[in-house]
Amino acid sequence: MPADILKSGPDSYRKAVKILQAGGLVALPTETVYGLAALATDDEAVKKVYAAKGRPALNPLIVHIFEPEMADRYGMPPNKTLFKRLSHNFWPGPLTLVLNQQNDIDISKTALAGLSTIALRCPKVEWTSEFTKLGFAGPLVMPSANRSGHVSPTTAQHVFDDLGDVVDLIIDGGPCPGGIESTVLRIYSDHAKLLRPGSTPTTDFVPFISDLRLPEQSAAPSAPGMLKSHYAPKAAVRLNATEKRPGEAYLAFGPTEIVADMNLSETGNLSEAAQNLYACLRALDKVKTIAIAPIPQEGLGEAINDRLQRAAADR
Numbered sequence: 001m002p003a004d005i006l007k008s009g010p011d012s013y014r015k016a017v018k019i020l021q022a023g024g025l026v027a028l029p030t031e032t033v034y035g036l037a038a039l040a041t042d043d044e045a046v047k048k049v050y051a052a053k054g055r056p057a058l059n060p061l062i063v064h065i066f067e068p069e070m071a072d073r074y075g076m077p078p079n080k081t082l083f084k085r086l087s088h089n090f091w092p093g094p095l096t097l098v099l100n101q102q103n104d105i106d107i108s109k110t111a112l113a114g115l116s117t118i119a120l121r122c123p124k125v126e127w128t129s130e131f132t133k134l135g136f137a138g139p140l141v142m143p144s145a146n147r148s149g150h151v152s153p154t155t156a157q158h159v160f161d162d163l164g165d166v167v168d169l170i171i172d173g174g175p176c177p178g179g180i181e182s183t184v185l186r187i188y189s190d191h192a193k194l195l196r197p198g199s200t201p202t203t204d205f206v207p208f209i210s211d212l213r214l215p216e217q218s219a220a221p222s223a224p225g226m227l228k229s230h231y232a233p234k235a236a237v238r239l240n241a242t243e244k245r246p247g248e249a250y251l252a253f254g255p256t257e258i259v260a261d262m263n264l265s266e267t268g269n270l271s272e273a274a275q276n277l278y279a280c281l282r283a284l285d286k287v288k289t290i291a292i293a294p295i296p297q298e299g300l301g302e303a304i305n306d307r308l309q310r311a312a313a314d315r
Contacts, residue, residue, distance in 0.1 A: 002164050003027075005156050008173040013127055017136045019168045020045075025052060027145040027159045029173030030123045032094050032181050032199050033152040033278070034159050035064070035142030036167065046108040046141055052166040055148040060113035061141040062096050062121050062182075066128040070139065074107060075099030075118050078189040085208045086185070086192075092124035094178055094199035098186035111141045121182055127171070144181065145170075151233050151281045151311070154179055158282060179275035180303050185212075197303040199274070231278075233285040237312035241291035249284040253293040264293075270300040277304060281311065 006012035008029065016026045023045040026037045036052065038045040040063050050057065065071060068091045077083030077099045086097060101107075101118045112118060131137065144152040146162040153159045156172035164170075183198035191211035194202060205212060235249075244250040244258050252260035254268030262280045264273035273295065284290050292308060295301050 003160065003167045003170050005160060005170045005172050008126065008171055010130070012169075012171050013130045014134060016127075016169055016171055017131055017134045020140070021136060023048075024168040025049065025166070027153075027156070027163065027167050027170040028125075028127060028142065029156070029171060029176060030125050030142070030178075031176065032123075032178040033154055033176050034145040034156065034170075035140075036145035036159075036163065037064075037140045037142045040064075040108060040111060040139040040141045041106045043108040043110055046110045049141060049143065050110065052163055053143065053146070053148045055143065057110070058113055059148075060115055060119060061111040061143055062119040063107060063111065064138060064140045064142045065120060065122050066132055066137050066139070068092070068122050070137075071097075071099075071120050071122075072102075074102055074105050074139070075120050076102055077187050079187055082192065082209065083187055086187075086205070087122075089208060090200060090204075091122040092128075093122070094124070094182040096121040096182045096184040096196075096198075098184065098195065107139070108141070117186070119184065126173075149232055151231055151278050151285070152181065154275075154278050158278070161282075175275070175279070177275060179277055179279075180300070180307060183303070185209075197306045199300070199303065201299045202302055203299065231307045232311040232313075233281045233290065235285050235287055236289045237308065238289055238291045239308055239312050240294045242294070244291060245289075247287065248289045248291045249287045251280055251284060251290055251292045253295055256293065258293075260293075264295075270296070270298075270304065274300045274304055277307065 028037050038049045068087050098119045145159040146153050154176040156170050159170050178199040181198050183200040184196035186193045192209045193213045249261040252263040295304050
């Protein structure tokens with residue numbers, strides 16, 4: 001039976017909480033993309049998330065907490081000062097921090113994918129406080145609410161198109177304002193490592209991290225969103241395109257003389273481009289190849305280019 005789509009509000013939140021407490025799956029809007037939520041302490045519910053998405057078992061899930069103070073229950077930061085600095089300045093918000101696990105936590109082993117670390121995020125959304133008022137404080141696992149490897153969803157309709165037959169409820173909170181997943185950082189005793197660029201630009205961390213490093217290439221992901229091929233439409237993707245070839249759809253950025261099918265941002269605004277990225281890729285996914293204009297690397301351009309490179313990778 002197709003999932004119900006209900007507008008955000010007290011009645012839909014009440015229904016969502018009942019489903020989550022019973023081990024079901026609910027798609028929820030966040031400031032980044034729509035997430036497929038399940039109770040993180042319920043291993044059977046978490047297994048439903050992997051099955052619904054077709055997600056590889058080696059790919060861990062982010063555990064979403066409702067208040068920053070909840071992090072102490074599940075994670076041990078190797079550098080407490082750095083963790084407090086980052087969590088104080090960026091939570092709630094689109095930042096995921098990878099910490100060592102606390103001993104004997106009740107988080108699903110499936111969600112942790114056999115790692116000794118745990119990825120934590122405190123999202124900036126209305127429903128966390130509303131769920132808490134209803135006596136439910138999570139935590140939740142919540143990967144993007146789409147088929148694994150496909151373009152992430154930024155509207156309730158995107159979720160329905162991918163997972164409408166396997167999710168129990170979709171909460172429609174309108175288009176996601178950020179449009180790109182959270183930034184993922186791993187904290188070490190003497191430095192931090194960028195595992196995935198995202199909605200919080202890397203440059204925002206400069207005042208808070210004296211030593212920020214890039215990840216080495218690895219066969220197995222140490223955090224979500226690190227698979228080589230990811231965020232991909234069915235169509236092939238051609239990057240840094242400065243011309244439109246026969247049979248292609250052209251996705252522009254900024255002012256252009258090329259006849260574009262869509263434009264991420266006609267004014268060249270990277271925040272607008274990030275917000276529109278996944279919706280544009282889905283809308284244009286009716287051709288053999290999507291040609292995409294060059295995107296600057298600075299600011300949010302780093303995250304946009306990361307997603308596009310993964311979308312264009314061999315599958």
